[in-house]
Amino acid sequence: MITRKEIREREKNVNYFFEFLKIQKHFFKDLIDHLKNIVDHRHQSYITYGPEVILFTMILKNMTGLKSMRTMSNCFNKEECIENVGKVLGLNSLDELPHYDTINDFLSGLDVNELEKIRTYMIKELLKKRSFESYRIEGKYWGIIIDGTGLHTFRDKHCEHCLRRVYTNKETGEKTVLYMHHVLEAKLVVDDMVFSIASEFIENESENVSKQDCELKAFTRLAKKIKQTFKRLPICILGDSLYACESVFSLCNEYKWKYLCRFKEGRIKSVASEFKALKEIEHSKKQEDLFWMNDISYNERTVNLMEAKLETKKGSVQEFVFITDLKITKKNAERLIAVGRSRWKIENQGFNEQKNNRYAIEHANSQNYTAMKNHYVLFQITDIIRQLYERGSKILKTLKKTAKEKSSVLLEAIRTRNLTNEDMTALEKPIQVRFT
Numbered sequence: 001m002i003t004r005k006e007i008r009e010r011e012k013n014v015n016y017f018f019e020f021l022k023i024q025k026h027f028f029k030d031l032i033d034h035l036k037n038i039v040d041h042r043h044q045s046y047i048t049y050g051p052e053v054i055l056f057t058m059i060l061k062n063m064t065g066l067k068s069m070r071t072m073s074n075c076f077n078k079e080e081c082i083e084n085v086g087k088v089l090g091l092n093s094l095d096e097l098p099h100y101d102t103i104n105d106f107l108s109g110l111d112v113n114e115l116e117k118i119r120t121y122m123i124k125e126l127l128k129k130r131s132f133e134s135y136r137i138e139g140k141y142w143g144i145i146i147d148g149t150g151l152h153t154f155r156d157k158h159c160e161h162c163l164r165r166v167y168t169n170k171e172t173g174e175k176t177v178l179y180m181h182h183v184l185e186a187k188l189v190v191d192d193m194v195f196s197i198a199s200e201f202i203e204n205e206s207e208n209v210s211k212q213d214c215e216l217k218a219f220t221r222l223a224k225k226i227k228q229t230f231k232r233l234p235i236c237i238l239g240d241s242l243y244a245c246e247s248v249f250s251l252c253n254e255y256k257w258k259y260l261c262r263f264k265e266g267r268i269k270s271v272a273s274e275f276k277a278l279k280e281i282e283h284s285k286k287q288e289d290l291f292w293m294n295d296i297s298y299n300e301r302t303v304n305l306m307e308a309k310l311e312t313k314k315g316s317v318q319e320f321v322f323i324t325d326l327k328i329t330k331k332n333a334e335r336l337i338a339v340g341r342s343r344w345k346i347e348n349q350g351f352n353e354q355k356n357n358r359y360a361i362e363h364a365n366s367q368n369y370t371a372m373k374n375h376y377v378l379f380q381i382t383d384i385i386r387q388l389y390e391r392g393s394k395i396l397k398t399l400k401k402t403a404k405e406k407s408s409v410l411l412e413a414i415r416t417r418n419l420t421n422e423d424m425t426a427l428e429k430p431i432q433v434r435f436t
């Protein structure tokens with residue numbers, strides 16, 4: 001046990017910004033160059049700030065948990081802060097940070113693909129490092145969680161791509177239309193971290209579409225994007241019961257991916273009743289908490305099902321059924337159940353954390369749809385670095401801070417502590433990062 005005094009002593013000398021940069025450099029040493037080299041849509045003669053200044057400022061805004069663009073402009077308006085950013089980016093002449101209007105103008109015109117390419121670079125670097133090899137499913141497949149969430153809701157039409165939902169007031173019969181933007185995420189799960197590898201916005205092509213876009217349609221597009229970007233990556237798709245269907249199974253076959261999804265009876269009735277019948281035959285004598293059955297026919301294929309009685313967080317026991325094309329054996333059944341349950345992480349560490357604790361991703365930083373998308377991808381980029389920083393930085397692990405404290409000590413460091421030349425030299429040295 002360390003005493004409170006010892007904590008104060010330890011903390012006095014910590015520059016959290018330096019700690020953050022150490023982790024960023026360790027995992028993504030060319031990040032700043034990538035930010036600098038994105039395709040800039042602006043007229044080059046009017047540019048005050050390079051893309052790396054704008055994007056790095058935004059990463060810092062997200063890292064420090066600042067909720068609005070205005071707060072950011074106020075908080076970062078300090079000599080030390082400007083100097084620190086200039087040092088990191090190698091710009092001695094930087095004497096202001098971009099105003100939030102400048103940032104939003106830039107993000108309104110930037111092709112979302114440019115930021116997606118930066119995220120791809122980061123994910124590929126992580127995979128190259130081989131730090132997470134032990135988290136592959138059955139020693140081979142990377143677990144990719146698929147999940148959709150709502151981002152923004154408006155009372156009035158926001159743009160022609162908005163999803164629309166009609167609500168009818170039961171008493172008055174009055175109809176209200178809500179306008180929304182949703183996104184579908186693919187997240188790589190390793191240990192208790194989830195890293196966004198691709199995003200697909202669920203959106204209507206135009207206002208006049210007869211059928212609105214939906215999660216499964218977006219999945220087809222998302223999957224194609226993942227296949228093109230990570231051609232030979234062995235993937236196992238982890239989805240909720242919505243994904244337990246022919247279109248997803250056949251797409252996985254085509255791409256040589258595996259799948260492991262939550263299964264609910266109503267999703268495929270024939271499979272559910274066969275599984276139930278087999279269970280009754282096999283299961284009549286003993287009551288076990290774990291039951292599985294391979295090779296149940298479904299269309300042109302066979303599927304494998306497993307059922308487990310598991311304790312939920314609230315202490316009650318719940319039955320979980322999963323459907324997969326991975327062979328279930330006595331040896332791997334419990335492991336596969338744990339993999340299936342890991343999908344919850346995208347809700348716990350994933351979206352809930354991003355919405356409520358970290359970044360307020362539902363707050364629209366801009367009304368421009370392209371800028372909204374770019375802000376979203378910037379949240380995901382930041383979230384990759386944030387998790388590595390919080391799980392990898394030794395000092396943060398010993399000091400056990402809450403999410404809010406972690407953001408605020410980082411903000412404090414950026415605003416008040418000057419990075420020294422020794423710091424900058426030290427950043428060039430290799431470090432070791434352990435996640436245990």
Ligand SMILES: [Zn+2]
Nearest residue numbers: 158159161162
């Ligand atoms: Zn819209």
